[in-house]
Amino acid sequence: MPTRFIFVTGGVVSSLGKGLAAAALGSLLQAQGYKVRLRKLDPYLNVDPGTMSPTQHGEVFVTDDGAETDLDLGHYERFTGVHARQSDNVTTGRIYSTVIAKERRGDYLGATVQVIPHVTDAIKEFVLADLTDEDFCICEIGGTVGDIEGLPFLEAIRQLGNELGKERSLFIHLTLLPYIKTAGELKTKPTQHSVKELLSVGIQPDILLCRTDREIPANERRKIGLFCNIPQDRVIAAQDVDTIYRVPINYHEQGFDREVLRYFGLDCSKEPSLCKWEDIVKRVLEPEGEVTIAIAGKYTSLLDSYKSLHEALLHGGIANNVRVNLKWIDSEVFEREDVVQYLDGVHGILVPGGFGERGTEGKIKAAQFAREHNIPYFGICFGMQLAVIEAVRHLGGIPDATSSEFGPSDHAIVGLLTEWLKGDQLEKRQSGGNLGGTMRLGAYPCVLQKGTKVQEIYGADQIQERHRHRYEVNLNYKEAFDKAGLVFAGMSPDGVLPEIVERKDHPWFIGVQFHPELRSKPFDPHPLFRSFIEAAKKQSVLV
Ligand code: GLN
Numbered sequence: 001m002p003t004r005f006i007f008v009t010g011g012v013v014s015s016l017g018k019g020l021a022a023a024a025l026g027s028l029l030q031a032q033g034y035k036v037r038l039r040k041l042d043p044y045l046n047v048d049p050g051t052m053s054p055t056q057h058g059e060v061f062v063t064d065d066g067a068e069t070d071l072d073l074g075h076y077e078r079f080t081g082v083h084a085r086q087s088d089n090v091t092t093g094r095i096y097s098t099v100i101a102k103e104r105r106g107d108y109l110g111a112t113v114q115v116i117p118h119v120t121d122a123i124k125e126f127v128l129a130d131l132t133d134e135d136f137c138i139c140e141i142g143g144t145v146g147d148i149e150g151l152p153f154l155e156a157i158r159q160l161g162n163e164l165g166k167e168r169s170l171f172i173h174l175t176l177l178p179y180i181k182t183a184g185e186l187k188t189k190p191t192q193h194s195v196k197e198l199l200s201v202g203i204q205p206d207i208l209l210c211r212t213d214r215e216i217p218a219n220e221r222r223k224i225g226l227f228c229n230i231p232q233d234r235v236i237a238a239q240d241v242d243t244i245y246r247v248p249i250n251y252h253e254q255g256f257d258r259e260v261l262r263y264f265g266l267d268c269s270k271e272p273s274l275c276k277w278e279d280i281v282k283r284v285l286e287p288e289g290e291v292t293i294a295i296a297g298k299y300t301s302l303l304d305s306y307k308s309l310h311e312a313l314l315h316g317g318i319a320n321n322v323r324v325n326l327k328w329i330d331s332e333v334f335e336r337e338d339v340v341q342y343l344d345g346v347h348g349i350l351v352p353g354g355f356g357e358r359g360t361e362g363k364i365k366a367a368q369f370a371r372e373h374n375i376p377y378f379g380i381c382f383g384m385q386l387a388v389i390e391a392v393r394h395l396g397g398i399p400d401a402t403s404s405e406f407g408p409s410d411h412a413i414v415g416l417l418t419e420w421l422k423g424d425q426l427e428k429r430q431s432g433g434n435l436g437g438t439m440r441l442g443a444y445p446c447v448l449q450k451g452t453k454v455q456e457i458y459g460a461d462q463i464q465e466r467h468r469h470r471y472e473v474n475l476n477y478k479e480a481f482d483k484a485g486l487v488f489a490g491m492s493p494d495g496v497l498p499e500i501v502e503r504k505d506h507p508w509f510i511g512v513q514f515h516p517e518l519r520s521k522p523f524d525p526h527p528l529f530r531s532f533i534e535a536a537k538k539q540s541v542l543v
Pocket of ligand 1: 352353354355356380381382383405468469470471472
């Protein structure tokens, strides 16, 4: 069957969970036996989110093929298991750079280059590109209907709706039904206005997904259907849930997947198996124990900045049947106050990825505390680099060991590498270049040393993990590393890039140069997170 396109827009307010809604619908269509792909169209002017502050925009999700993308792609992967690609996220910035590059090359043959048709054509090309045998392509439009930036995207999907016809396109609109306490009612007016706004750009939604904190009474459902030209069965309640992994189950109970299939004239009589989700929900809500993990980071003011990490830790809990309590700590406090009051009694310490010098001395103290007190330590990317610096400073005989990320130094044991191999290809990076797109990005193979803890955890000799960093541990300091008790248990296949470090004299001390959290799924928890939480569980018995 030719690919059908489902466009998801949002109205009334932002943060209603459009990404989750798209992801959950994807997983339901999979459960019905279909092949899905999910895409995100972001109306901002950045070419990609790579240069945006995590505290503003949330985490940057990196794909296997090295794209820096919106965090919603993380939801898509976690719910469907389908690995996203560069071609699954586009921004206004990227669209405009393509159009302007074409214009400079003279590709438009003297035409006046305009939003319609040139920008909208470029958006349509993106939506339709790089698809093969997918049954459904779900495209989420970022932002809220009514935003000026979103207009070219809405215009492009309106045109696509006409070109593909009803049999291949469907518009879903996510809105909010606020409950007004004093009136004792769910209010439908914001939804009506939002649909009007969509209609004003020529899009009639086919299905409405309404976020509510309670059931939608029959009268309100009738009203919404009447004012928004939508059969009542296609007004779907998206009720608040206790865990996001219940969303597919809830949607199914509300008939969401049934209505999507019915719209396309597909068989909707089969009951899909959702036991995978039921099992996950049960494990999340009825754990048999709990552990507390301290996360010493820098972007702790916005939880979305560590979205995948948060989820991966939860997945580790799912695998071990424990609740994982997260204690987020801004590492800068360790530079002013004693770490003991914050870290004493926690069952695991994690230092996540990060950039820049601020807060690093605090993270180093956290790594030292974990090492000296035998507390499970998981260092991710920056967390690995800083753990190496800590050990070399205190055990390796180089008290001023540092990273060249913090400025010139005599002992940059973590430094900028300007050339490395990806397969047979030589990759290069400029030391003084632009900040955008200058990192080692995407999936790289890593060879695991026999007899090490990580080899046992992965149960493999070679793995692939995703990277996003500029600096690397410098192997020229091998002597100091040996002295500090650091074992490089994972290396790039050419033996040049240290990818994993562990300690033999510690129950669980692992640092990884990559981001394992990006590959963890609720139904397939990442082995390192599974093992880290298992170690924390053991620790919880000790303390
Ligand atoms: N700042 C470090 C680097 O660029 C680590 C990056 C990260 O943690 N993602 O190498």
